[in-house]
Amino acid sequence: MNSTPKGPVNPDMAADLIRQSARVLAEAIKSGEVSAREVTQAHLDRIGAVDERVHAFLHVDTDAALAHADRVDVKRAAGEQLGDLAGVPLALKDILAMKGVPTTCGSKILQGWLPPYDSTIVERLRAADIIILGKTNMDEFAMGSSTEYSAYGPSHNPWDLNRIPGGSGGGSAAAVAAFEAPLAIGTDTGGSIRQPAALTGTVGVKPTYGSVSRYGLVALASSLDQAGPCARTVLDAAYLHSVIAGHDPHDSTSINAAVPDVVAAAMKADVRGLRIGLVKQLSGAGYQPGVLQRFNEAVDVLAQLGAEIVEVDCPHFDEAMSAYYLILPSECSSNLARFDGMRYGLRVQDGGDAGVETVMADTREMGFGPEVKRRIMLGTYALSSGYYDAYYGQAQKIRTLIIEDFTRAFGQVDVLVSPTTPTTAFPLGEKVDDPLAMYLNDIATIPVNLAGNCALSLPIGLSPADGLPVGLQVMAPTMADDRLYLVGAALESALFDRWGHLLIEEAPAL
């Protein structure tokens, strides 16, 4: 069907480099129409102009970004082969270790820490000559759905600066939505890529667990965390996905198998004959009518494109939230134990008479924010002797049942779809003191993390209630990530044809 990459959004490229898609920029750099330095500088300028209001970035690595851009230009001039995304700028979530560049995870406890090593993702981005502009804001240690738990202040939704951009990867999504970067890397433990994508009108993908290396990704919950691409188009996401995915011997849970050809799938963009399942449990009560309206319309579009729509039952999805909030805190209470002031980051009471236990306790007391403490306490309790079976043990059983739900569902259909989030972006401050309300944001995204398969969120329109973006989530089986792109690109293309532009073009000027 539609194999043409979207864009350029603005035909006058030199006038508005920042509004181009990553693929268009890469081709322009490759052809010499524009230099990597010009592209990078344009995005740095944009950051300079708007990030005071958006606060997508915690750290901008101007000099290194420009230096890398220059190296790409030198390579091009020398006639060297350039990668598919060479010279394209990217925003990196501040949870990925990058040598010599501050990596805080949105926490005070890591303030000032300079990693002495690169995460595998950063290695791959560098090798692909993607220009890393800087590190993006996030909820502290990726715990949150709004970036309001960042120790460095929240990010703002470019659609309405008084609203949250989602979380935990709100900074990455906001950077892409605000045209500060065409690409970003997020991490998704319970929806932290997909929920911000939905709330900012951008595309976000949680790849299959184990398909993108976690080495150098500061762990929140090891069995759930997965990094993935953020972009403004499905095709751009596919290109970035293919750069970061693949086996890594440094990550024991990394899958040693070929990555599905996601770029080809995004190019193909065809749902004819595909069976698409609507998950009964992921709609209805708790979902805003405006969200459901746009979702139902999008499903109609998929049907018009030739897909067969089937309703499927995943009964244990109703328990996913409970299981998630036992497994995640349990793993996180252990993963975050290393932040004790002994080897890196914040150290309170240093050099005085305080003993080691006091230094550790006070460092953690001062260094961690309320949500982190809440989850460490929950997890410590859930793993305690005498409670383990009732909490962690039961949660793992639910996890198995959810995997079985998916297996059964994918026996009937090729992909599943649902609204990505129950609501559109909410105002800053609305849920920050109501953890349960905050947790409910991830009700539709969590099952995929528990089961380890993959999902993509793409924008499907603005809610008639508030004019804010709504996202649709496509879910596919483990290592069938290509189906996400097949469906996502087809839907994106049909909506593009309907609107004559990408939804993000409707975002107010900043």
Added chain:
Amino acid sequence: MSSAQNHVTTTVSFDEALTRYDPVIGLEVHVELGTASKMFCACSTEFGAPPNTQVCPVCLALPGAMPVINAKAVESIIRMGLALHCSIATWCRMARKNYFYPDMPKNFQISQYDEPICTDGWLDVLVPNEDGSTELVRVEIERVHLEEDTGKLTHAGGATGRIHGADYSLVDYNRAGIPLVEIVTKPITGTAALAPAVAKAYVAELRDIMRDLGVSDVKMEEGSLRCDANLSLNIPGDAWGTRTETKNVNSLRSVERAVRSEIERQAAVLDKGGVIRQETRHFHEDTGVTTPGRSKEEAEDYRYFPEPDLVPIAPDPAWVEKLRASIPQQPSLRRAGLATAWGISAFDMESLVNAGVLALVEAAVADGVAPDTARKWWAGELLRQANDRGVPPQELAVTGADILRVDELIATGALNDQLARQVFDGVLLGEGSVDDVVAARGLGVVTDETELLAAIDQALADQPEVAEKIRAGKIAAAGAIVGGVMKATGGRADASRVRELILSRCEVSG
């Protein structure tokens, strides 16, 4: 903490204690594996490097770093389990043991909890009785599991050398992450007065097995084999008593002494109507007594859960069987068999083992050398040569064929023991074969009696008063003349023939 205050003066002798109480012992042995790299990273395990030079993001627990299991360590522990007649799990997981301590970079130790890789084994150990006989005692093994070592703390200042009261503490993470195997026995009962000897013999046997398997250098003085001894006493027929766990037992002799001393101490407490506290105690090499450490009344909750950063260990049964086929016979039993075959005592066998020449003797015997001859040379002259050269005996370039040839030459009277030493010296210096050295150095025994008689006459003339004594019938005096002849011939004479010739020359009969 004052050890004097808590130290109960022994008023009950060991023998007396055993008239009233039955000891139950349990031994936990930690063996550092001799793998080239650490358990979860590529860092070297070499002992003695400057502090914190064998570290990386993984073993320093830098944010984002992840473990990958060392396949060699898994192979080593399976071989150990097989040598201890254990069942080998077909599927098991590592677990996190959570507790805060600054020698542990992650503040959890990756260990095994309810899924140890090796379970339910046994080991027969030969325990020496007081009368010199030996007794075969079966020690049942509960589990053998894999874990990682911690770093090493050095506490500066303060009186105790412990963390409390120290001015400051230094951490060396070189040891952090070195693969460690823990071998836990089931309670060993019914050993009565033999308990200390059983404990020692068991640890010694384990050490020999590990050395034989080549999985560890098992040097107690470098801490690559460490033992904790659990002990309780009960009145015969009563339920088992409360146990203490004695740590810091760093030599075979200490194992025996620690068990003995703890039996005496507990008996003294019980005799006075006291109560044994469940606690950790420290053994002091200098005084031979144990003093209390941390009380275990408040049991620590380690919040074990399966390590989510590592995939399960699922050894292929066919591979395990292949490993099983390569397990050598248990050292003590094999030695007992050899001792019988060679017709030597357990004591003689032990001296071969202690001299480190058993394997060499075995090899020589395999080459056709008579066991007595092989023992004579390897435990005597060749061991001395090795010591003189400062090399381990197995590095001497002497073959079974060399020993055979020397033995033949001695049997035919062409060499004597003294000359043979010179022959071996020549062989070791690379002067060629045994025959080459004999020829080149002119080391053949003088068989020309004319030459011998001339030497005898000269010696008699040199020592007329001795000659007189001999002629007067004092045959014992001939020794001095033999010595003179040997000196004159450079040791190349057959001493007994020389003696005969002297006596006939002096016209006395031997």
